[in-house]
Amino acid sequence: MDLDGELVNRAFPQACLDGYIVVLDLLFCSPWILDHLIKALADWTSGLSRDCPEMGSNAMSIDGDVFAKYSVSRCLPEGMDLNPARMVLAEMMGTFVLMFCVCGIIGTTQITRGQVALLEYASTAGLSVIVLVFALGPISGAHVNPAVTIAFAAFGHFPWSRVPFYVLAQIVGSILATYVGKCVYDIKPELMVTQPLQDCNSAFWVEFIATFIIMFLIASLTYQKSVGHLSGFIVGLSIGLAVLITGPLSGGSLNPARSLGPAIISWNFKDIWVYITAPVIGSLAGALMFHALRIQSRPCTSTDSSTNAGLLGHSIAIRRS
Known part of the structure; x- marks a missing residue:
């Protein structure tokens, strides 16, 4: 198994990512909660990067736009202004x-x-x-x-x-x-x-x-x-x-x-x-x-x-x- 891929999965497993997407889908109707969840998740993932410097440039890039796209694309028209x-x-x-x-x-x-x-x-x-x-x-x-x-x-x-x-x-x-x-x-x-x-x-x-x-x-x-x-x-x-x-x-x-x-x-x-x-x-x-x-x-x-x-x-x- 590729070492970089193993580090990525260990730091941010796919199951955890799926869980966050489900939560965001359930709470998409509240823009205030959605924004705060996105910011909290972004801060957490940036903290993981600092704690695991060996992840390097191959680490998974997670930001608010990615999670907003997952939620909005499933429940709202693309590009809808909230x-x-x-x-x-x-x-x-x-x-x-x-x-x-x-x-x-x-x-x-x-x-x-x-x-x-x-x-x-x-x-x-x-x-x-x-x-x-x-x-x-x-x-x-x-x-x-x-x-x-x-x-x-x-x-x-x-x-x-x-x-x-x-x-x-x-x-x-x-x-x-x-x-x-x-x-x-x-x-x-x-x-x-x-x-x-x-x-x-x-x-x-x-x-x-x-x-x-x-x-x-x-x-x-x-x-x-x-x-x-x-x-x-x-x-x-x-x-x-x-x-x-x-x-x-x-x-x-x-x-x-x-x-x-x-x-x-x-x-x-x-x-x-x-x-x-x-x-x-x-x-x-x-x-x-x-x-x-x-x-x-x-x-x-x-x-x-x-x-x-x-x-x-x-x-x-x-x-x-």
């Missing part, structure tokens, strides 16, 4: 976190028998948005709101082809968070449903005006890249302020996904049109107003990629497929 899947999953997770925080403050209100006031509710919403902007902004743009996604797409800052996936992910995240919050805090999902506290006209207009202001601010922060990391705090503060001024009239939704999740779980769609139409129209109007008023000198953009506008004050490049 970045959109990561972005959609990030939006679902972000909306889940946001809605679970809302469920948490409502559950706390029930536990403390109504001692949590509107200020605490608004603070929870604002702080949640700050955390999500910094955590998910570099990944998906941290929209976590169908109205924001639609407004970005309407003005060319987000591809329309991905809008349905973002919106669906946001709604699913809200549904899951509502169900989990119901189970954890042992509260009725009806308590999380947003309904007008006055009349529908007042609720519609206050939701419209609040989302108009928020989207105008977001568009300004996205355009002014010099704002940088302060944008997360600015957006969070604006959300908290908007909840304070809308809460007494509409319950402070500002987000179709936030209202649809509890409505679907409780199957209570009374006046749901207010919380779907007002934020979407308000966001579109806010983005339109900014584009009408902004200085016309546009920053340089690459012609080779579209952009995914986000709440972190900058855009994320998206490779064209």
Whole structure:
């Protein structure tokens, strides 16, 4: 038997290689796990090479590309870009976190028998948005709101082809968070449903005006890249302020996904049109107003990629497929 071949088989037997391929095939649907497994495997094999210098140039070369090809070739189309899947999953997770925080403050209100006031509710919403902007902004743009996604797409800052996936992910995240919050805090999902506290006209207009202001601010922060990391705090503060001024009239939704999740779980769609139409129209109007008023000198953009506008004050490049 060839000595070099024996050393290779001893250091990295074929059975071990097959085992890793099976594991990667089973976990291919989670890009985060796949990436970390590939990196760990690459580090391990490079360590084997250092421990066995006699393997020389005939040693088996193992890197991430080889294992990615094994997994993707069996389960996904060749050359498929997994970045959109990561972005959609990030939006679902972000909306889940946001809605679970809302469920948490409502559950706390029930536990403390109504001692949590509107200020605490608004603070929870604002702080949640700050955390999500910094955590998910570099990944998906941290929209976590169908109205924001639609407004970005309407003005060319987000591809329309991905809008349905973002919106669906946001709604699913809200549904899951509502169900989990119901189970954890042992509260009725009806308590999380947003309904007008006055009349529908007042609720519609206050939701419209609040989302108009928020989207105008977001568009300004996205355009002014010099704002940088302060944008997360600015957006969070604006959300908290908007909840304070809308809460007494509409319950402070500002987000179709936030209202649809509890409505679907409780199957209570009374006046749901207010919380779907007002934020979407308000966001579109806010983005339109900014584009009408902004200085016309546009920053340089690459012609080779579209952009995914986000709440972190900058855009994320998206490779064209």
